[in-house]
Amino acid sequence: AQTVTQSQPEMSVQEAETVTLSCTYDTSESDYYLFWYKQPPSRQMILVIRQEAYKQQNATENRFSVNFQKAAKSFSLKISDSQLGDAAMYFCAYRTRQGGSEKLVFGKGTKLTVNP
Amino acid sequence: DAGVIQSPRHEVTEMGQEVTLRCKPISGHDYLFWYRQTMMRGLELLIYFNNNVPIDDSGMPEDRFSAKMPNASFSTLKIQPSEPRDSAVYFCASSFQGQLAKNIQYFGAGTRLSVL
Numbered sequence: 001a002q003t004v005t006q007s008q009p010e011m012s013v014q015e016a017e018t019v020t021l022s023c024t025y026d027t028s029e030s031d032y033y034l035f036w037y038k039q040p041p042s043r044q045m046i047l048v049i050r051q052e053a054y055k056q057q058n059a060t061e062n063r064f065s066v067n068f069q070k071a072a073k074s075f076s077l078k079i080s081d082s083q084l085g086d087a088a089m090y091f092c093a094y095r096t097r098q099g100g101s102e103k104l105v106f107g108k109g110t111k112l113t114v115n116p
Numbered sequence: 117d118a119g120v121i122q123s124p125r126h127e128v129t130e131m132g133q134e135v136t137l138r139c140k141p142i143s144g145h146d147y148l149f150w151y152r153q154t155m156m157r158g159l160e161l162l163i164y165f166n167n168n169v170p171i172d173d174s175g176m177p178e179d180r181f182s183a184k185m186p187n188a189s190f191s192t193l194k195i196q197p198s199e200p201r202d203s204a205v206y207f208c209a210s211s212f213q214g215q216l217a218k219n220i221q222y223f224g225a226g227t228r229l230s231v232l
Contacts, residue, residue, distance in 0.1 A: 043205065044119075045223035091159060102147060102211075103172060104221070108158035 002027045004094050006107035013082045014115050020067075021077045021110050023092030031097040034068065034075045035104070039089040048090070051075065053097075079112075087114045120224035122208050128230045134196040137227045140189055141210030149221060150183055150193050151207040159207070165191065198231045205229070 003026045013019035025034070036048040051059045051068050058066050063083075067076045079086055092107040121140040129135050141148050149164040163173040168185045176183070180199070185191040195202055205228050209221040 043207075043226040045207065045209070045221075047220055101172065102149075102164055102166075103161050103175075105161075106159040108155075 002029075002032075002094050002096065002105050004092050004105050004107040006090075006092055006110050008110045009108075010111045010113070012113040012115060013079070015082055015084060017082055018078060018080045019082055019112065021079075021090050021092075021112065023075045023077070023107055025073050025075065025092070025094050027073070027094065027096075029096055033095040033097065034066075035093040035095070036064070036066070036075075036077045037091045037093060037106075038086075039091065039109070040085075040087070045091070049077070082114050084114050084116060087112055120208055120210050120222050122206075122224035122227050124227060125225065126228045126230075128232065129198055130232050131199055132197045133231075134194065135198045135202075135229060135231075137193040137206050137208075137229070139191045139193070139208030139210075139224060141191070141208070142222055143189065145210035145212045145222070146188070147211045147213075147221075148185060148191050149207075149209040149211075150191070151209065153205040153207060153226070154203075162193070195229075198229075200231045203229055203231050 005024045032053045034051045038046045038048050049059050049061045049064050058068050063080045065078045089109045089111050091109045094105045123138045146167050150162040151159050153159045162175045163183045164171055165185045183193045205226045207223055207226045209223045211221045
């Protein structure tokens with residue numbers, strides 16, 4: 001079974017600075033998807049960025065980018081020019097591309113605090 | 117669209133009581149997911165439906181949990197009898213095939229369940 005590990009329960013960053021959140025995963029599959037979700041205090045889960053494993057190029061969405069290291073099974077999220085609104089729980093997630101399953105496997109999350 | 121609507125937002129009940137959580141997916145979505153979030157286990161998929169049919173219920177913890185989707189606009193997650201260890205935030209999410217191909221699920225705001 002696939003597992004997702006986020007080793008940093010909490011992180012903090014100064015406004016306008018850059019922060020990197022770590023995520024590692026374990027799988028025997030070669031084709032899959034990886035995601036970062038944001039959960040603000042409102043509790044809604046918001047998709048931040050996604051990466052297809054077959055793509056070598058790292059995904060980027062505005063101030064958010066990932067460092068995808070397939071061999072190392074690592075998928076970190078970099079937030080540039082951090083803003084107060086970035087404060088939230090961040091979840092890394094994995095989804096297989098095999099068998100037609102729509103199941104997402106999540107890490108336990110990293111709580112990000114942004115200091116003014 | 118109002119998004120995925122869950123009710124109630126908060127539920128407090130006593131051990132042994134029956135609890136019913138409700139979800140209204142986004143209109144036109146044909147996939148519906150139920151997740152549970154706890155500090156210990158993070159975010160876990162309990163069950164998901166496609167066209168009102170349960171597809172994968174392998175995450176349902178035990179027989180005390182049941183989920184139904186009588187029509188495309190409504191789903192329930194029932195716990196009977198409830199136990200203190202069921203205390204968690206329960207999320208509902210919906211999607212449709214086109215968005216699932218992009219791996220996008222839309223989450224509700226969750227129901228915080230406390231079993232005393």
